[in-house]
Amino acid sequence: MKKFVYSFGNGVAEGNASMKAILGGKGAGLAEMTNLGIPVPPGFTISAEVCDYYYKHGKTYPAGLDEEIESALNKLEETTGKKLGDPQNPLLVSVRSGAAVSMPGMMDTVLNLGLNDESVEGLAEVTGNRRFAYDAYRRFIQMFGDVVLGIEHGKFEAELQKVKDEKGAKSDTELDENALKEVIERYKRLYEKEGKSFPQSPKKQLQMAIDAVFGSWNNPRAIKYREINKIAEGQLLGTAVNVVAMVFGNMGEDSGTGVGFTRNPSTGEKKYYGEFLFNAQGEDVVAGIRTPLPLDELDKRYPEIYKQLTDVFDKLERHYKDMQDTEFTVERGKLYLLQTRTGKRTALAAVKIAVDMVNEGLITKEEAVSRVTPEHIDQLLHKMIDPTVRVEPIAKGLPASPGAAAGKVVFDVNEAAQRGKNGEMVILVRPETTPEDIEGMAYSAGILTSRGGMTAHAAVVARGMGKPCIVGAESIKLDIEKRMFSVNNVVVKENDTITIDGSTGNVILGEVPMIEPGLSKEMKDLLSYADEIRKLGVRANANTPEEATRARNYGAEGIGLCRTERMFLKPDRLPVMQDMIIAETREERIAYLEKLRDVQKQDFYDILKAMDGLPVIIRLLDPPLHEFLPQRERLEREIEELKASGKDPDLLKKKEKQLKRSKELAEFNPMIGFRGCRVGIIYPEIYEMQVEAIMRAAVQLKEEGFDPKPKIMLPLIGHVNEMKILRERTVNKVEEIFKDTNVRIDYQVGTMVEVPRAALTADQIAQYADFFSYGTNDLTQTTFAYSRDDAEATFLPYYLRENILPHEPFITLDRDGVGKLVKIGVELGRKTNPRLEIGICGEHGGDPDSIEFCHQAGLDYVSCSPFRVPIARLAAAHAALKSKA
């Protein structure tokens, strides 16, 4: 029979770390720590398989479960020497959720379970603290009502407030035993009013709490969390339920509770890091209601406990070979670990920890690489405040999630979500955040809270999202009603712009100049590990010498796509281009093209020089010619005006010609019309000019001692004859230049594969191509028959919202359709030409999931925007590691 319940306690556990899938992260951690001899309160874990069963069988439980729970409970009672509901020495337990993937705060937790009207007296006896016992009972009734029975949290708070008002108490701690008893009475009456009853039977309490935890797996909050975090349905079995003997951090000043990291999760620094609240329960830390003390404070006051704790940290890190995030409680001077898990960390920390651990000999380079995600790299490449600019912060909070962001202040979470979706940059400002606020946080540029610590909800979530966040900015006086906050004498209203710096905690009025970060030493090290691992080359799409230089600095091994048409759009060239387009004879066209050739030659010279020694793929003119002419409406207006004024008849004539040509060139579906090599074939002089400009630039560089590696790319090839003709013309032109200059240069001629037919007939086309570069933007458009601009304005958002398409196909390469074409093209192309070099230069070249596909499909390289080059280097290494595994 299947085992559903796993006990732990007294240094022995039935589970272990490898059973995360069924015990959840928390349960597996408790079992593992027990086995490691780390002090953990005893308890048992109900497997996530029960959750799976529960939902697959109409919310019922498997046979035998009750008996297993009963038996585990008996064992727990034996271990602790206490009994659930015992009026003398009652066992109290916590009941907590815990899935294989951490979903902080998303599911339900019940504490102090086992208290009732009788056992509360036992607790009072045993602890010798009647107030504590009744406070625990009060808290339990409130939590049980809220979490298990769905009575609104605020209603309990209101009752509590009434008693406080009656007693003239400012804080909860000022309520004495009697007052607390009155609160309990009021709570019980609230249950009645809500048509519920508080179960006095601890067994009943336990059963209901277990039901509630399993039930919370599919609450809307948890579903939303999984959606945002891309946890697919079926990826997890569900949540496990952990029933653990209570320990109390709120039993006086020799008690307390804290969270601790084995290294700094923000910076990655190798230094214990955490927060501690004396005389408090764990919930108080996580909720961020009281601002906790740094861990050093514990060292100062209880050095032996601190020592014990840091020994545990060291043991855990050696054992898990990764930075751990722990929760612990000190009950009357005794340390208990309540949880350990791999710590979430900032991107900065992820990179530093990974590289440090390699240097410490703890992990291999492969492990280091696999622990840093492309998103981490992405975050590190985010904006930061320009350090040369002096900023005057109006407030300072805790630097909870690094990176800087500027935006308009918004106080309402839903409004933040809405405006963020519309592309507005907003900074969400709240006293604190709760799990319900995730969506608003996800769509904000940054988050600022006036309360909470580094492990408060806002901080944890923002770090996970890689969003700049400041928490605990206590100098800020928030008035949510009036939609404003004030700090010292400054008043900030809704829609005022502020900048927050999540790396320093600084809040600045207005928008501050920011810069793109460079690569840190650790990042460079990590990427060099990635370079050792990856099989895919990484190039960049760059159209200017500046972009080329940036790409090279980021580690690009060449240019995978240099678009030449953008060169035509510069203001000194566009008029010449326009004259060329309206020219009526080949001779006229050639005259204009000669002017363009000279400027293009300089462009190519600069780019080839910046990429000296590395390949540069230059794509010949691609867009339809009408894109270079002025807008039709504008021309019509200008012509009207010129006619009316009677001035400048030559200009009028030219404008009229432009209009005529623009009408001639107008198309129903320009995306699949007269563009790319189709234009190149019919107007040979255009490509000939471009080829000449490229090769003359290369020749000059070679003469100057450089090593230019130009590769000429023909766009939109769909038939082998197009490739054949254009290759011939290109080679003829190049040979002419070689003859003329008496210099020869290695060069290649290839094509962009961006039309389905090119992939389908790649064996034919490869006869005349030295390389293929998949233009997956257009290939996605043609394979799906989606005009991107139109699709995004009409049906595509609906398709994504309704999951008709699992991914936005212009971001993540569609493996089933476009990917199949890519693979067909690779196979056919290499069959004809085994030395064919194959890469990708669509936007997908910078998307990790797509990069993984490119690795699997056997491509030689990916090419992406310069900023994404480091991401691509890492993602390519991940792909290589994954395919080895």
Next chain:
Amino acid sequence: MKKFVYSFGNGVAEGNASMKAILGGKGAGLAEMTNLGIPVPPGFTISAEVCDYYYKHGKTYPAGLDEEIESALNKLEETTGKKLGDPQNPLLVSVRSGAAVSMPGMMDTVLNLGLNDESVEGLAEVTGNRRFAYDAYRRFIQMFGDVVLGIEHGKFEAELQKVKDEKGAKSDTELDENALKEVIERYKRLYEKEGKSFPQSPKKQLQMAIDAVFGSWNNPRAIKYREINKIAEGQLLGTAVNVVAMVFGNMGEDSGTGVGFTRNPSTGEKKYYGEFLFNAQGEDVVAGIRTPLPLDELDKRYPEIYKQLTDVFDKLERHYKDMQDTEFTVERGKLYLLQTRTGKRTALAAVKIAVDMVNEGLITKEEAVSRVTPEHIDQLLHKMIDPTVRVEPIAKGLPASPGAAAGKVVFDVNEAAQRGKNGEMVILVRPETTPEDIEGMAYSAGILTSRGGMTAHAAVVARGMGKPCIVGAESIKLDIEKRMFSVNNVVVKENDTITIDGSTGNVILGEVPMIEPGLSKEMKDLLSYADEIRKLGVRANANTPEEATRARNYGAEGIGLCRTERMFLKPDRLPVMQDMIIAETREERIAYLEKLRDVQKQDFYDILKAMDGLPVIIRLLDPPLHEFLPQRERLEREIEELKASGKDPDLLKKKEKQLKRSKELAEFNPMIGFRGCRVGIIYPEIYEMQVEAIMRAAVQLKEEGFDPKPKIMLPLIGHVNEMKILRERTVNKVEEIFKDTNVRIDYQVGTMVEVPRAALTADQIAQYADFFSYGTNDLTQTTFAYSRDDAEATFLPYYLRENILPHEPFITLDRDGVGKLVKIGVELGRKTNPRLEIGICGEHGGDPDSIEFCHQAGLDYVSCSPFRVPIARLAAAHAALKSKA
């Protein structure tokens, strides 16, 4: 060693009919006839492999060829008892081209070779006819100069004319021996003037003539002919050269020459058919200069020769099992067959002969089917003059090629070609045509000549092209210079419109009403043979009950594509459709759709009734919604006017709404935008309405005792989820109707495969599809990334002209690209759903080459326009026969 020369004579030949590829049609025919004991003048054939060698080796000949020719010549001299160049009894030969595929008049021929200043005397002695001998010599010198040495034909004619003028002779026959000798002298001087010399050595003459024939294989005329007739380069080895002992039809009134068909090549009637000229050489018949007599005339005057000839005809037809086209000469009462080949025939004749021969037990049904081409069927489905209309012909000629055509009269061949290319309907009117005129003929709607017989150049070529043609309309007085002709008192000028009826020979002034022909008894028989053979089903694309009925009459086995959007365009429905499109709520839309539902139900009722018992695939709405709104410019104008007038504010409001919506719906690339199932998914009510209309029509029919077979087709599916959702919605709607009416009907739900991704993921889509129909029009657009409208207006004509594309891909399915996708889709689709029905409904469904592909790709059926159904039935049978072979 390879054999290059094949002798025949005295009832024995080294070659035979099976060696057509190397002996050419003429050579193989001569050899075969020799073996059959048919009287053929002896000779030898130089293989086409020599021609192949000649062009592959810089116009040189293989070693050993000279010796083989020498030896064959010796044999020929032995057989005939004459010697080449013998001053006493000279052997004269003809030297003729002859490729494996007949290319009438395209290549060179030299007659009477072997004559020189000495042998002419021998010929005079032997024949006892000095005038004949010198006339033969004169002709030889002229032909040799023209054909072998390239001296302009007209220059010889001018010299001849001078002598005629001197002698006061009206025709050549009035010139006596001396006059002819003077002509010969003048001809020799002409040679000198042209810097050439006439070779007296017969061996030299022979060598030069052979060179000339091989050389003529690649003359521009022959190249053009092969291009027009789609004879690919490399398909033929080249031409063979036939050297045959001369026989003379011009040796008096007991001599003559003729061409004979074993059946009537125009009507197919089983009756000998031919023409004969007394005292003439073969060239005189073919050139059409003298109008010959029908074959019956020979029967009247020389019944025993006629009997001998028709016996040969019977023997040939029994032997070749096909209608033969022969050339023969009678020399002083003795019959010689000079050529036999399978006779070209009109479409009418092709069908009749094939069916008759099946009935005669000569050939099988398979053979019959394989002898009729899709083009034949196409021609028979061409227009004819409405027989109920009384026409008054202005002239009557010979009905040389059936079918009627109307067009503007054009007298210049180049102009006809030009205007025809531009899509104008022109009738080419000429005295006669020559091989140089092919292009002009190909682009004319019809051809009318004032001279020539049924086997004149114009007649033969026009029949081959399937173009209406009248020849020998001798009452017409042509004045090419003045660009007019007159007949009786009617004057017809250039650009006047005439109608010609190639089936009757009638020339009519103006344009006459024409009708589409029905299927003849023979055609029906032939198509029924085809139906027995073919594996592919044949359906029709039909949008109306009328089209459905026509399709059914033509043998369609169902409707493969019924486009529903055209129903929305009818004037009583369009305004409702427009209101639906500008509606702002789903409720409003539904209200308008309900109105449309009732009219659409009637449409479907009529179509399903017309196709009772046969499947009808109905495609739900496909085009983008903006196509149904009035043109933007028109709306703007109307709004201006309404505003100015101040009248009808409601209409103004509606127009403004339409304009607003039209702008909202405007797209950059509508072809790949918001249309098809994308619209259907986002506005579920549209497809639901259509499904309801279809199924309610079907239910009503079933209740009335009919057997409706509706199949619902979803357009533009590219992702399995689209298919899944729409199938679900469709099935739900249908079940609702079944429940409501208590009637159930067999129906299917499938998709049009017209997006590359659909084919690439066919395995996924087939989970939810009962059938696939390849929409190869759109699939060609997306696979090539060609917007058809734009491509045809810009680069496509250039691509076709320059052979960048071998075929117009919207007419002939591109096998390498689109075809590969089709095959991928078939394979994947059937893997998931082995019962998946797969067809094609693009225009390619009516194109024979594409139909062959569909057969090979394993499709279940093709669907095409009703008029092309008979063609598709035959082409499908051809494909089946070809794949068996």
